[in-house]
Amino acid sequence: MKIGILGGGQLAAMMAQAGAPLGMDFVFLDPAADACAGHHGQLLVDDWASAPERTELAACDRLTCDFENVSAEVLEALAERQTVRPAPSAFAAAQDRLTEKQLFEELEIPLAPFAAVDSRPELLAALERIGYPAVLKTRRFGYDGKGQAVLRGPEDLEPAWAALGGNSLVLEGWVPFEHECALTAVRSASGEVRFYPPSWTLHADGILRVTLAPGRLPEPTVTEAQARLKRLLDHLDYVGCLTLELFAADSGLLANEFAPRVHNSAHWTIEGAETSQFENHLRAVADLPLGSTAARGESIMLNWIGALPSIERLLEVPGLSWHDYRKQARPGRKVGHATIVAADRDQLIERVETVKSRLDRQWAPWLDRALGALG
Amino acid sequence: MKIGILGGGQLAAMMAQAGAPLGMDFVFLDPAADACAGHHGQLLVDDWASAPERTELAACDRLTCDFENVSAEVLEALAERQTVRPAPSAFAAAQDRLTEKQLFEELEIPLAPFAAVDSRPELLAALERIGYPAVLKTRRFGYDGKGQAVLRGPEDLEPAWAALGGNSLVLEGWVPFEHECALTAVRSASGEVRFYPPSWTLHADGILRVTLAPGRLPEPTVTEAQARLKRLLDHLDYVGCLTLELFAADSGLLANEFAPRVHNSAHWTIEGAETSQFENHLRAVADLPLGSTAARGESIMLNWIGALPSIERLLEVPGLSWHDYRKQARPGRKVGHATIVAADRDQLIERVETVKSRLDRQWAPWLDRALGALG
Structure with missing residues (x-):
């Protein structure tokens, strides 16, 4: 093959x-x-x-x-x-933030309020309806926080328009969320769908830094999110792995965006699930039976952005697996990740504490947030 | 690197x-x-x-x-x-069955009685001392049961001598064993040694078919076997992974042979241990910290000999990982393996039963032996 x-x-x-x-x-x-x-x-x-x-x-x-x-x-x-696989239509839907949000709406997948913005008057009208704070984003080619501007109040309007005006844009209402999370599923050509446990994710400067899996969400919330994601997969007649990124808000989970491919938030599945997202994507693409998506223990994934930390100090942490992408170091670039798997939550907390003592202190607030979520 | x-x-x-x-x-x-x-x-x-x-x-x-x-x-x-790494001396010791056995003796690692055999009179004298049944083996270049003849009684003497005479040989006493097992360790250049849990192994026609890990051995037996293996590793100033194959006999564990490299009996560590033997061998060779050798759940490894079975039917088994070596099918050739990992023994038994129902019936007696060992 x-x-x-x-x-x-x-x-x-x-x-x-x-x-x-x-x-x-x-x-x-x-x-x-x-x-x-x-x-x-x-x-x-x-x-x-x-x-x-x-x-x-x-x-x-x-x-x-x-x-x-x-x-x-x-x-x-x-x-x-x-x-x-997946079919081109899934890419067409994901490539344009407006189409993507309209699809969420059509499929009754809750999301933050939004409006298409192609001109300055449209931006003002959209702000009138949605209110501050809001996020102005290019409809196409945005990733890892690029092509975005946060509008906290009227003073942010001019700089945002200067940076992004002229592109096709979408304005999104700012969602006050407790945390972000991600739900990854794999769908076979025959329509079988399997869900990985939802993960807890932490972004900084628009880039994923930490994933915890399985994340802790109430069972009915998970069941409902799975039903929504299944509507999306079935609508697209999707084959392979897809990740839906979500905001955990007071009103429940709100869809942010989906990626029609394997996804950074599910890298933990390499060591932390019975079958990784990469293998399950290929199994679906190649018409092989889907593998178990069950978690194996408790995992945390840390993204290495810009440069790799010292491998010598981190490989001493039990249960830590290293992933060097063999890319040239460059600010903001994803050059590797590590996943730590533990048998249970207490062991994971202990291992995260060890990692924290061995990483640069920029990591401390992110790992403290993760430790808080592991609680 | x-x-x-x-x-x-x-x-x-x-x-x-x-x-x-x-x-x-x-x-x-x-x-x-x-x-x-x-x-x-x-x-x-x-x-x-x-x-x-x-x-x-x-x-x-x-x-x-x-x-x-x-x-x-x-x-x-x-x-x-x-x-x-490991140093050439480890290969010199392992390449000659006589040197290997003499080294075991020198290090007080128990093994079956043996004698060097370079002539027919020496064979007769060795049989006089060791008795039937015994195994006649070439001192060099034997693997997977090749270059061996079992002597059950005097009637086997002539055919065995006809097949092997002329080579430098060693006669080994036949050990009535309950099962075979293997102990894999990794040693760093600084002398740190870590042991994987011992495995239970099953051979047929001299070729490994099944590994269960962790195998079940009394704790004092494991501790003693680890101490013996550590003597061997330290004596060789060994760097990397080494596997010692053993017979579990009434009198305790008897050393069979050692392999100065990663070994088939420890393939289960890819999915079934916190760090695989392959990664730990490389970590030792590259002067990186050794990884945890702890098991993750309960594993069984099945060797595919001669040809691969149907991937479609087996990938449906939860927790099963497939390893196609991409070698041409040929009788007696190792062309792949699969490892099934389960959270506990009961789940592993269930998964082995499923695999058994999906494999050719030549597998039934081997899997029944494994189920008996799990039972």
Whole structure:
């Protein structure tokens, strides 16, 4: 079985690491010559638009993506001749924040109030309706907090418009949330859906820093969130893993956005679940039976942003698994992560305390938040 | 960190899979152009004897082996200019069954009676002393039951001598054992030793078929076996993982042989231990801190010999992880394995029953033996 992946970043690399023991070979397409998945298969260095002409991709049994902004047109051209999973329509829906929010509304998935903004008068009208604070975001190509401006009050309006005006935008009401969380599911071509336990997530500067899994949410809340996510998956006739990011607000869970691919918030599943998201995505894509999504113990995942911390000091922590993406260090770049798995909550707390004593102090407030959630 | 591995089989491949997330690159030397580790790094196709001349190996930060019969002379030549772990002396000791047994004796590690046999009169004298049943084995290059003949009584003497006479041999007393087991340890360059839980192993036709881990042995027996293995590791100033195979006899554990490398009986550690044998071997070789060797739940490993069974039926079993070595099917060849991990013994029994119903019936007696050991 040969799998072609559009995108050659760490998500593609981790898919290849999960797929090799299943007997799969991988081909990656990425515009960057140093794309890190190149360590795990054949790397084609080319523009996304070249995909339909590349014979190496045409020779693959299945195509999938590690990147959600591959143009839906390119994916549709590929889907005309071979199996692309998930289908291009899922990308089209996720690539535009307005379409995405309208889809949530249509499927009765609760979310914060929002409005399309294409002009300054529309922004003023939207603020009138939604009120401050609010977040102005580009409809397309935003990720990890890029293309966003928070409007705390009227004084933030001009700088935000100067930065983002001219793009197609969406204004979102600011949700006062207790914490963020993520729900990852895998769906097979026959429509079977399995859910990973929801996770507790912590972002800083728009980038995920910490995931705890399983997160602690009341059972009825989880059941309801799963039903909503299932409506989305079924609507898209989705095949593979998908993550829905949510705000845990007073009024319940509110959808933020979804990613039609494997997702950073579910990296903990490599060591912390019976089957990882990467393996389950590939199983779905390749028409193999889905694997168990049950958690194995209690996990915390820490994202290494910009540069790796000292491996020597951290590998001494029991239950810690290291993931070096082999990317060049650069501010704001995801260059690796670590997951610590423990048998139970008390052991996890002890291990997190050890990690905290060995990490740079920028980590202290984030790990204190996590320890508070583990409580 | 670049690691060179002499040998490019599945053990090398699984080392590379464990090392990639640690940021390691791999170069393999193997005489076979289709050596399966080639999927995971640069494969040099050449004789073992070429190793000292290959600049790609000279450029490695560390060298190790996935194969115990690389000549100690070649390893010594390499060790003169770079770090080879474990040291060549460990290979020299393991490559000759007579040296190996004499070393066990010297270190007061109990084993079955044995005698060197280089001629027919020596064989008769050895049989006089040891008695029937006994096993005649070549001193060198035996593995997976090859180069062996069982002598149940005088009628087996002539055929065994016809098959093996002319080689340097060793006669071993036949040990009536309840079961076989294996003890794997990892030792760092600073002398720290960590033990994996001992496993219960089942062989058929000289080839490992099933491992259960943790195996059930009385605590004093385990402590004593660990002390013996530590004497061996310290004597060899060993760096990396080593497995000691043992017979559980009425008189206690008797040493069979040791392997100066990662070992088939510890494949369960990939999913079933906090740190796999492959990662811990590399951590030791690369002077990184050793990882926890604690078990995660209860595991069973099944070896796929000759050909892979149907992946579709087996991936439905919860907690089952598949390992396709991507080797051509051939009778007697190890082409893959699967490990099933469960939270506890009852869940493992249930999962083994499910697997049994989905495998060819040659598996029934082996799995019944395993269920008996679990029971």
